[in-house]
Amino acid sequence: MSETRQVRVIGFGNTLRGDDGLGWVAAEALQQQTLPGVEALTCHQLTLDLVEWISAARLVILIDAEAGDSPGQISQREVSFDPNAADTLHHHQSPEGLLAGARALYGAAPRMVLLTVCGKSFEFAEGLSPEVSAALPDLLARIEALIRSAA
């Protein structure tokens, strides 16, 4: 992998849990587009191993599904730096934990944005619900806008 990439995208979730696979679908769509300066990967959860990878980026975009009452609704939030955010006991990290790790280990402070889409069903199933599928074009447009802003 090139270390000169500017934007790194992580789509995470469980593709066997219905709408929880949203992050994978979106990240794989970005991989197909092969946008210059953009690298995307998929994973089940955020882990410490990702800290090194994100530290080389100017912008990190995280894509996840969330539970809620408005299926298909997209939310966006800036992940802020919290030196105490790293989780000590669990297998996975919070977005803030990743950012804290990148700062502590590599002195990196990339901008990090978390994009979430409200899911309809997280039961055992492959594939997204119609509501979440319908939100995908908007989600990808938002990601592309963020990428342009980092150029």
Next chain:
Amino acid sequence: MTKQIVIDPVTRIEGHSKITIQIDENGGVTDARFHVTQYRGFEKFIEGRPFYEMPGIMGRICGICTISHMLASAKATDRIMAVRVPETGHRLRQIINLASIIQSHALSFFHLSSPDFLLGMESDPAKRSIFGLMQMYPEVARDGIRLRRFGQEIIEWMAGKRLHPTWIVPGGVASPLEPEVRDRILATIPEIYVLLQRNLDWFKRKMEDYAQEIRTFGNFPTMFMGTITPKGELDLYDGHLRIVDDRGHMVEPSFKAQRYADYIGEAVEPWTFMKFPYYKPMGYPDGIYRVGPLARLNVIDSCGTPRADQEWAEFRQLDRRVVLSSFYYHYARLIECLYAVEKIEMMLDDPDILGKMVRANAGPNSEEGVGVTEAPRGTLIHHYRVDEQGRIVWANMIVSTTHNNMAMNRAVQQVAHRYVDGNKLTEGMLNRVEAVIRTFDPCLSCSTHAQNELPIQYELVGPHGEKLDEVTRG
């Protein structure tokens, strides 16, 4: 009145467990046990499945040593097919096994245990983690992440993905090695040698601060078991098994791993889901032995690679005969990483590694197959029987962590007796009880296979060891 201290969960290990410590009326420790509180059951639910599915299914036992389970399983299916894996396929399996051991050892040493060495056994538990390490020793934390990535990337580049790849198959591997992947791996190796040497250097210095722990962390006589080459060198994939005693004398100089059942028995206890293997000729519990990095370095005549042999010579100076303290498992992990990198480099430097014949194909030709390999935590055994159509009718596994069950329990007792005062508990006391378990790097999700004994039994024990009450759950 008797008291019980419960450490639940035990932290910074793979899987779920707890430790109980019995205290008498004067605050003295009377007993301590390591309980595994989760249950898996793979041996039962694979019954009826075709043998060729086994590597794929068995890899799901664990997210850390996926590759080890796939390899032991594939080796068992090789025997059911009665085929010889092509030499290139055999070597590719060896390389991915070594990569898996490196990533697992990196996780154990750097992420899980180095906070104890560097931040101290008495330090604030909220900070005694890889994240505390990031603040105080960022270079060590970076090295841990880098070394783990080195192992995981080899797995990903060779097998397609880091976790649960489908590349290891009955008869060999699914595809040959691409020259570009070989070159990419070789290009990273010099950096990894430097990293390992740097960390060996500080750890050897640091061990001087832990003389007391070295004396009391699972430091007792047991036998040791590991896999060797015909020359008596370290072998982490294939070979015969050797057992030595606590003075380094040969108990079993070399026996075929497929005949494990002649040498190893399995006992069960009602208070844990993990079985208790023992050396059969000596019975249970006298037949206690240890496996894993410490044991492997105790049974061999040499590592067989120059850098690791240099370290191994120093390692063997730590004790008069064999190295008994379980604290040295940590040191042994670093030496094995060095060995693994050297072996990977040696095999990749051989042009034959790019050979295209990597898999033998066949149907079921034997009713039984045993596959044995060395996993990060020790000897891993998969044993299957099939019907005429090749469907599994019976399976048994002895997983690396399980071999160490008796030793882990004895180690917990030793540390509890040395450090725990029931009248005044301190963080350092309880962390040492956990830390001795971490020396073994147990992987409990792999290791819980006691079945038909599912109920867990709880006992209330009086100050003189008498049973006051008993409750059985399940």
